[in-house]
Amino acid sequence: MPKITVAGSISTDFVVETDKRPSVGETVEGRTFTTSFGGKGANQAIAAARAGAETTMLGAVGDDIFGEKLVMNFEENEVDSSCVERVTQSSGSAFITLSKGDNSIIYIPGANNSYSPAMIDKVLKGTHIIQESDMVLVQNEIPEETVNYLIRTCNKLNIPVLLNPAPARKLGNKLIEQVTLLTPNESEFDILFPEMDLNKAVESYPNKLIVTLGSNGVVFHDGQEIQFIPAHKVKNVVDTTGAGDTFNGAFAYAYSSGLSIKDSIRFGNAAASLSIQKNGAQEGAPSLEQIKSVI
Template identity: 65%
Template structure:
């Protein structure tokens, strides 16, 4: 069973589905409204845990009712939460509009913005969870200085780190060199490497830079040639929210279980494809049993439970 630590955001998603996206100053009628559990960190943690990983969550929630519900949800998904701080700020939230089988999101960090480098260092000094991890994951919904501190810590501890640079923000090449994997989508790639050709940058970071391409799959450079790993075919797209998080969580689980990079990407593509057939960033994350039923699942893949 792979040991995965996720440092990241834990939030509540407020989701509106509409047949018309409002213009500035316009009011339109929505089709439905739901709330669900989210936050990129929590989404990725749930994705890894559903597949069978031993997952520890580090981050912060508020002392409000949302914070308690967020913690209970993580526990119900068999995620260890002794690394989650309770702070006085409101718990994080995201306001999601579903339109034409796609989404737009306004993210409010709240308590997530209070997970400081000091809190991270205090936890590392008194616990050995990160040191004993097979892989650590982090995203950009965590404060920039905390992400940078985590990258430095993982390098010192010789623990591989996967950085999912979402939402997009600039990052210097020195820090990119220190991570094991960085997984931007096309938009995030343009922010990280403005004006640069994708093929050139891929060749600069062999077996490190994995660019997700939505329905086209993902691409990386294996040191010899650029590998394009196609997505799985999905006939019934319901909600793309969280698909990238499921991809990252599934990749982390597969790679930490011993699969090679290309196989791990293929595995993650299947998981992401299954996830978008249900509503909600976390509810669509598949179990390993559901993965094994998929036609693209390779019988040669073996996972210890």
């Protein structure tokens, strides 16, 4: 069982489903309102754990009722939350509008913005969690200095690190060199590599840059040629929220288990295809048995 450590955001999702998104100044009637657990870091940790990884979460929650429930959710999903920090501010939250199968999101970092390099050092000095990881996953919903510090640290320790650069922000060449895998979606790719076309970019970063294209699949360069891995066809798309996070968590499990990048992408695609057939960023993350049933 691979050991995966995820450092990232932990949030509560407040989800409204509506037939029509309101224009500026307009009020429309929604169909449903629900709350669920989210945050890109937490989503990826849950996805990795359900796929079969021994998973540890690093991050911060607030000293409110939402923070208590977020930690309990990790325990219920067999994710080690012993290193999740409690800070004196509100927990992170996201307000999600679902309409016709697609989503738009307003994200409020809250406690996630408190997760600092000092908290990474606390984990490094007090435990061997990071040092014993087969892979570390990190995203951009925690402070940039913390993300960069973790990447540099993993690079020094020779620990594979997967950066899912969401939301997108500029990356220096040195940082790109230090990550093992980089998994932007199409819009994030455009921000990271504004002067490069897709084929040129993946060719420049073989076996590192993996670009997810939603229903159009995934593309990367294997060192010899460009590889395109098609997405699984899904007839009934219910909710795309968290699909990318499910892909990343499942991909990390597969890659850390010894599968090739190509086969790990297929595994991640299968997991993502199952996730979008259920509501919620985490509720749809499938088990290992479910993923194997559709590969």
